[in-house]
Structure formats: C-alpha cells, structure tokens
Amino acid sequence: xxxxxxxxxxxxxxxxxACSVACKVENGTPPGxxxxxxxxKEVGKYPxxxxxxxxxxxxxxxxxxxxxxxxxxxxxxxPDGIVLVDQETCCGSRACIAACPYGALNFVEDRAxxxxxxxxxxxxxxYNKAPxxxxxxxxxxxxxxxxxxxxxxxxxxxPTKCRIFGDLDDPxxxxxxxxxxxxxxxxxxxxxxxxSVYYLY
Numbered sequence: 572x573x574x575x576x577x578x579x580x581x582x583x584x585x586x587x588x589a590c591s592v593a594c595k596v597e598n599g600t601p602p603g604x605x606x607x608x609x610x611x612k613e614v615g616k617y618p619x620x621x622x623x624x625x626x627x628x629x630x631x632x633x634x635x636x637x638x639x640x641x642x643x644x645x646x647x648x649x650p651d652g653i654v655l656v657d658q659e660t661c662c663g664s665r666a667c668i669a670a671c672p673y674g675a676l677n678f679v680e681d682r683a684x685x686x687x688x689x690x691x692x693x694x695x696x697x698y699n700k701a702p703x704x705x706x707x708x709x710x711x712x713x714x715x716x717x718x719x720x721x722x723x724x725x726x727x728x729x730p731t732k733c734r735i736f737g738d739l740d741d742p743x744x745x746x747x748x749x750x751x752x753x754x755x756x757x758x759x760x761x762x763x764x765x766x767s768v769y770y771l772y
Contacts, residue, residue, distance in 0.1 A: 576767035583733035593728035629709035630766030640670035
C-alpha cells in the first residue's frame with residue numbers, strides 16, 4: 572500500500588519561498604492562508620551567525636489528532652495516507668486547529684476587502700471558493716496525484732530540490748533511502764502522531 576510522504580533537506584533550503592508561492596497559486600488559497608510557509612531564524616553568535624530556513628506544511632500524520640478532534644467528521648484520511656478536510660462538512664469549530672501540534676491548519680476568514688475592493692482577473696481565476704468560517708490545509712496536492720502527476724506543486728517548483736516526495740512504504744523509493752541514510756527525523760516525535768514528513772538536519 573502506498574503512503575505518500577515528504578523529506579525536507581534543510582541544508583538545501585535557501586529561503587526563496589518558491590514553494591510557498593507555487594502552493595498558493597496551485598491551490599488558490601484565500602488572503603492570509605498559506606499551506607506551505609517557510610520560517611526563518613538566525614542561529615549562532617557573532618561572528619558565526621547563520622540564517623536557518625524551516626519549510627513546513629501539513630504533516631499528514633498516520634495518527635492524526637486533527638481527525639480525532641473534528642466534531643463533524645469533516646477530516647478524513649485516504650488509504651494513501653493523505654489527510655483531507657471536507658469543507659462542506661466543516662463547521663468551523665477550530666477544534667482541529669487546537670489539536671494539531673504543528674500549526675498546519677488555517678481558518679478561512681472573510682478578508683476580501685483587506686486587499687482592495689476587487690480582485691485582479693488572475694486572482695479570480697485561481698481563488699479557491701472556500702466557504703468562510705471553515706478550515707483549509709495542505710493536501711499534498713492530492714488533485715495532482717489523482718491526475719497522475721506524482722509531485723505536489725511545492726516539490727516541482729523547489730529550485731534546490733530541498734523537497735522530495737514519494738512512497739514511504741516503498742523501501743526502494745528516494746524518500747525511504749534519504750530517511751534511512753540521512754537520519755531523517757520527524758518533527759515533535761513526543762506528540763506520537765507519526766507524521767509523513769521528515770527533516771534532514
């Protein structure tokens with residue numbers, strides 16, 4: 572059985588935000604909603620200071636706490652491990668947001684007027700018609716996978732190949748090899764969620 576997952580090689584991330592922008596265009600997320608944010612932090616002491624970039628997304632946990640917390644059953648997990656939100660069923664309680672240890676879910680607020688009275692034609696073309704008052708999150712670009720393109724937009728766009736996508740259940744896949752040979756680590760293992768996203772430090 573396929574279980575989709577991603578490896579993020581932090582040594583390769585240069586903080587260009589191409590993944591964040593590609594994801595926003597691909598999914599047409601509302602203003603203020605980012606499925607693939609990149610966080611920055613300075614580490615070390617002068618003169619040995621470095622800027623570190625931390626790309627993130629939904630971790631598509633094997634034992635997803637958001638799924639358990641949802642009062643309406645709007646969150647489900649596909650057989651391939653992708654966790655999705657059904658926005659028609661979502662009641663906007665935000666219990667899933669509180670339950671997620673990774674801060675990966677976004678509440679859709681009515682912010683249409685915040686960026687001017689009208690959207691540009693390109694914004695109208697890609698803007699996701701997500702109902703206000705519901706929750707959205709990264710889907711690993713499940714629509715692309717279902718169409719036979721096995722790479723999410725963020726992976727396809729990354730110029731340094733810091734994001735690698737593949738089947739965690741296939742021991743010969745690139746993601747499995749990288750996790751094995753590069754000591755891939757899951758974020759917040761103490762949460763016990765068994766996320767499908769690994770980091771190479």
